[in-house]
Amino acid sequence: MPYKILEKKQIAPPVHLMKVQASDVAKAAKAGQFIILRIDETSERIPLTIADFDAEEGYVSIIFQEMGKTTKQLAKMSDVDELQDFVGPLGTPADVRKLGTVILVGGGVGIAPVYPQVKAYLEAGNKVISIIGARNEDLLILEDEMKAASDEFHVATDDGSKGHHGFVTDVVKEILDSGEDVARIVVIGPPILMKVAAGMTEPYGVETIVSLNPIMIDGTGMCGGCRVSVGGETKFACVDGPEFDAHKVDFNLLMSRLALYRNEESECLENHECTCRGGN
Amino acid sequence: MVAREKMPHQDPEKRVDNFDEVALGYSEEQALTEAARCLECKNPKCVEGCPVNVDIPTFIAEVKEGKFDEAIATIKETNSLAAVCGRVCPQEVQCEQYCVLAKKGEPVAIGRLERFCADREREKGVEAPVKAEPTGKNVAVIGAGPAGLTAAADLAKAGHAVTLYEALHDTGGVLTYGIPEFRLPKAIVREEVDYIKQLGVDVKVDYVIGKIKTLDELRTEFDAVFLGTGAGLPKFMGIEGENLNGVYSANEFLTRVNLMKAYRFPDYDTPIKRGKRVIVVGGGNVAMDAARSALRLGADEVNIVYRRGEDELPARQEEIENAKEEGVVFKLLTNPVRILEGENMTVKGVECIKMELGEPDESGRRRPVPVEGSEFVIDADIVIIAIGTSPNPMILSGSEGLEVGSRGTIVVDDSGKTSLENVCAGGDAVTGAATVISAMGAGKLAAKTINEYLKNN
Numbered sequence: 018m019p020y021k022i023l024e025k026k027q028i029a030p031p032v033h034l035m036k037v038q039a040s041d042v043a044k045a046a047k048a049g050q051f052i053i054l055r056i057d058e059t060s061e062r063i064p065l066t067i068a069d070f071d072a073e074e075g076y077v078s079i080i081f082q083e084m085g086k087t088t089k090q091l092a093k094m095s096d097v098d099e100l101q102d103f104v105g106p107l108g109t110p111a112d113v114r115k116l117g118t119v120i121l122v123g124g125g126v127g128i129a130p131v132y133p134q135v136k137a138y139l140e141a142g143n144k145v146i147s148i149i150g151a152r153n154e155d156l157l158i159l160e161d162e163m164k165a166a167s168d169e170f171h172v173a174t175d176d177g178s179k180g181h182h183g184f185v186t187d188v189v190k191e192i193l194d195s196g197e198d199v200a201r202i203v204v205i206g207p208p209i210l211m212k213v214a215a216g217m218t219e220p221y222g223v224e225t226i227v228s229l230n231p232i233m234i235d236g237t238g239m240c241g242g243c244r245v246s247v248g249g250e251t252k253f254a255c256v257d258g259p260e261f262d263a264h265k266v267d268f269n270l271l272m273s274r275l276a277l278y279r280n281e282e283s284e285c286l287e288n289h290e291c292t293c294r295g296g297n
Numbered sequence: 298m299v300a301r302e303k304m305p306h307q308d309p310e311k312r313v314d315n316f317d318e319v320a321l322g323y324s325e326e327q328a329l330t331e332a333a334r335c336l337e338c339k340n341p342k343c344v345e346g347c348p349v350n351v352d353i354p355t356f357i358a359e360v361k362e363g364k365f366d367e368a369i370a371t372i373k374e375t376n377s378l379a380a381v382c383g384r385v386c387p388q389e390v391q392c393e394q395y396c397v398l399a400k401k402g403e404p405v406a407i408g409r410l411e412r413f414c415a416d417r418e419r420e421k422g423v424e425a426p427v428k429a430e431p432t433g434k435n436v437a438v439i440g441a442g443p444a445g446l447t448a449a450a451d452l453a454k455a456g457h458a459v460t461l462y463e464a465l466h467d468t469g470g471v472l473t474y475g476i477p478e479f480r481l482p483k484a485i486v487r488e489e490v491d492y493i494k495q496l497g498v499d500v501k502v503d504y505v506i507g508k509i510k511t512l513d514e515l516r517t518e519f520d521a522v523f524l525g526t527g528a529g530l531p532k533f534m535g536i537e538g539e540n541l542n543g544v545y546s547a548n549e550f551l552t553r554v555n556l557m558k559a560y561r562f563p564d565y566d567t568p569i570k571r572g573k574r575v576i577v578v579g580g581g582n583v584a585m586d587a588a589r590s591a592l593r594l595g596a597d598e599v600n601i602v603y604r605r606g607e608d609e610l611p612a613r614q615e616e617i618e619n620a621k622e623e624g625v626v627f628k629l630l631t632n633p634v635r636i637l638e639g640e641n642m643t644v645k646g647v648e649c650i651k652m653e654l655g656e657p658d659e660s661g662r663r664r665p666v667p668v669e670g671s672e673f674v675i676d677a678d679i680v681i682i683a684i685g686t687s688p689n690p691m692i693l694s695g696s697e698g699l700e701v702g703s704r705g706t707i708v709v710d711d712s713g714k715t716s717l718e719n720v721c722a723g724g725d726a727v728t729g730a731a732t733v734i735s736a737m738g739a740g741k742l743a744a745k746t747i748n749e750y751l752k753n754n
Contacts, residue, residue: 061566102466239529240549273642281568
């Protein structure tokens with residue numbers, strides 16, 4: 018049962034948005050959940066957080082950054098192609114409810130999974146402050162969409178090409194120091210960003226939630242490959258998460274487990290690029 | 298007494314370098330010779346040992362006369378997965394245990410004859426089954442493993458419209474993700490599933506019940522539901538170092554190898570760590586499968602660490618022998634204490650402790666007790682935990698009123714009914730991890746119960 022690609026566009030140099038026809042997934046999807054896709058018979062299964070979905074139109078959007086072979090292959094696909102597998106919605110939905118003021122932080126490609134949460138927190142009646150950040154202006158995604166869905170909106174770039182010159186965490190700190198009564202902070206981005214953010218917010222005692230992206234295969238609790246340590250307990254990110262209390266996550270373990278197949282990933286990518294060049 | 302025909306095997310030295318099937322199957326001549334050993338008892342006991350009641354005496358008599366087409370037809374009357382059962386059933390504790398010849402020597406090789414009949418039919422090309430007259434009722438079957446496939450086949454044969462939901466991208470359940478190619482070629486599983494599709498079963502893969510739809514929703518969409526969701530959740534030991542890089546659950550290790558075909562990396566994209574020194578913890582069939590897969594992936598040394606003794610190993614004798622022939626080392630009466638950390642959060646070894654057997658525990662087996670001060674270290678770069686699995690709780694979200702036991706198993710009565718009207722369950726989801734054939738037996742029973750229910754409702 019292949020899944021039709023409805024649209025594919027590049028939204029930043031290495032970042033792409035893909036709309037996939039998957040009406041059953043779209044009907045059931047909630048903010049914070051993810052899907053697992055497989056391009057064809059020989060491909061890996063890769064998890065990607067749902068960036069947007071429309072139950073009526075029956076599509077689910079994903080946003081990915083070109084990294085390894087699978088994401089580079091995906092980047093070359095278009096609306097004439099199909100994905101062999103598209104499973105979801107997986108994971109526990111984000112615990113969105115009315116809390117007061119909520120800060121939502123998206124770093125790099127992590128802006129994508131934050132977006133549906135921004136909409137959901139706003140809809141639940143919260144004051145939503147969003148902060149997006151990237152290395153530079155060109156890498157910022159969903160800026161207009163995020164701005165439109167937020168009460169307050171901030172941008173940070175590492176090189177200062179747009180908004181605050183520095184990290185998103187600087188902006189979070191400023192808001193917390195300003196005396197704003199913040200009920201919750203949600204941070205999604207590269208593990209190092211989430212680790213730094215967790216360390217920064219901890220002294221303030223503000224509940225901080227991160228969405229973890231470990232290596233996984235089935236996404237239904239069957240393989241245990243995605244295990245993470247939270248508060249000293251082993252959890253499966255696919256079913257117990259992907260969202261966890263940032264102050265309890267062992268980020269060093271997460272980062273080390275994410276690097277497990279680095280050599281194999283480069284081998285796979287090199288092979289792929291050789292084949293591609295050879296074929297051209 | 299004529300000796301039992303030996304199963305031809307791939308040479309151990311060669312087979313450790315490939316994933317091709319180890320047991321090669323009887324020739325026609327061997328099948329005829331073996332079938333001729335059957336004494337055709339007046340009161341045959343063998344059928345009693347078969348969870349799906351295959352008419353063993355009839356099919357063996359047919360093989361004896363060279364009527365192979367008739368023989369497979371007899372088997373298929375009650376068993377829609379004959380080629381699978383002929384390979385992975387523990388016949389030695391089922392049908393063959395009851396064979397009268399077993400009292401004095403070796404029983405008739407019922408499993409091998411079953412396999413012969415199924416393989417011969419497949420080579421010839423399986424005839425498409427005749428579809429039953431539609432009843433106008435529809436049934437949802439959750440999980441395309443042995444229990445679900447069997448239930449789906451029987452329900453379709455009865456004329457119900459069956460939709461089979463599977464969470465993974467391929468059907469077969471443990472037959473596909475768990476049991477390796479060298480013990481059960483996937484082409485066989487695929488053909489058995491094709492047969493079930495020909496019966497009219499609508500197979501939906503990539504479909505996670507509990508997420509995309511709940512059981513409550515399915516109960517209103519369908520006249521009846523069968524839950525064959527298996528025991529897919531891996532158990533860990535809870536010891537230090539279990540999250541280090543290089544520690545796999547047997548489920549993950551085998552899923553990478555079998556479902557994702559990591560043994561063919563980089564032709565297939567999914568990687569697996571090929572350890573040089575591998576430790577597998579556990580003594581069941583899954584542990585044997587993991588150990589033998591690790592050897593085939595190029596390990597120099599594979600140790601099975603098991604806390605009880607040789608006699609207590611839960612794996613089939615045949616699999617233990619195969620593993621030993623291939624060079625797997627058994628460290629029995631040994632239990633891991635902690636996994637030792639090397640560079641960059643990787644595994645460098647396992648600290649173990651020697652055990653001795655004490656008084657019998659609640660399972661009737663003698664309880665292993667640690668021998669104080671006997672700790673020692675086995676070097677390793679990969680550790681595979683194969684100490685069992687438990688039912689996946691995912692199905693339980695959105696299943697109001699479904700009664701579940703203390704170990705997460707679904708509670709059923711002796712006809713396979715759950716606490717919910719129009720919902721039956723069977724297989725590992727009910728019993729906890731058990732055998733392919735017992736799951737098939739449960740699928741069969743539940744299909745019968747659902748049939749009766751649908752007649753009256």
